[in-house]
Amino acid sequence: MSGQVKYWRQYLAKFAGRPDIRMLEIGSFEGRSTIWFLENIVTHPTSRLVCVDPFFDPLQEVRFDHNVSVSGAASRVDKRRGRSEEVVPELERGSYDLIYVDGCHDAPNVMLDAMLGWELLKQRGIMIFDDYKWEAHLPAGHRPRLAIDLFLGSHSGRYDIVHQDYQVAISKKPA
Numbered sequence: 184m185s186g187q188v189k190y191w192r193q194y195l196a197k198f199a200g201r202p203d204i205r206m207l208e209i210g211s212f213e214g215r216s217t218i219w220f221l222e223n224i225v226t227h228p229t230s231r232l233v234c235v236d237p238f239f240d241p242l243q244e245v246r247f248d249h250n251v252s253v254s255g256a257a258s259r260v261d262k263r264r265g266r267s268e269e270v271v272p273e274l275e276r277g278s279y280d281l282i283y284v285d286g287c288h289d290a291p292n293v294m295l296d297a298m299l300g301w302e303l304l305k306q307r308g309i310m311i312f313d314d315y316k317w318e319a320h321l322p323a324g325h326r327p328r329l330a331i332d333l334f335l336g337s338h339s340g341r342y343d344i345v346h347q348d349y350q351v352a353i354s355k356k357p358a
Contacts, residue, residue, distance in 0.1 A: 192344045199226065200224075206232045206233070208234045209296050211244055237289070277310060278306060280305055282311070284311065284313065289325055291324070298334070301338070309352055315328055316328065316349050
């Protein structure tokens with residue numbers, strides 16, 4: 184995450200501090216990125232960050248809860264405990280300005296998160312895929328890259344690339 188902050192500051196600047204920003208984070212782990220987004224982008228009192236994670240490890244969830252609690256921004260966080268494929272379809276379509284996809288890294292899961300998230304993303308909203316270049320030695324089906332490439336290919340012409348390196352960020356074009 185820390186290596187991406189300089190890029191996030193650039194392409195997420197237009198959202199920083201604005202009222203009523205809605206962000207979805209798929210995969211929150213211990214909350215490092217959650218806290219960064221709360222301190223730098225989702226800062227207005229009317230903005231909200233929905234965090235979806237199954238929290239399979241109880242200690243991970245305790246750390247997440249603690250980090251959010253001490254951040255002073257807990258009132259802007261809506262924690263949804265569960266698998267993304269169960270939680271994300273319950274969220275309101277076309278209502279998110281930002282979506283950060285960093286859940287399960289297996290290609291089928293990343294593809295599902297991308298497809299479900301796309302329906303939630305507003306026009307001109309930004310979707311960020313983490314770990315595009317993660318663990319290149321693993322089989323393709325156990326890495327995000329295959330799914331991200333397939334998603335981008337299947338949605339060609341419907342987005343603009345905002346950033347592509349270790350992460351990929353796209354902006355949804357108006358219909």
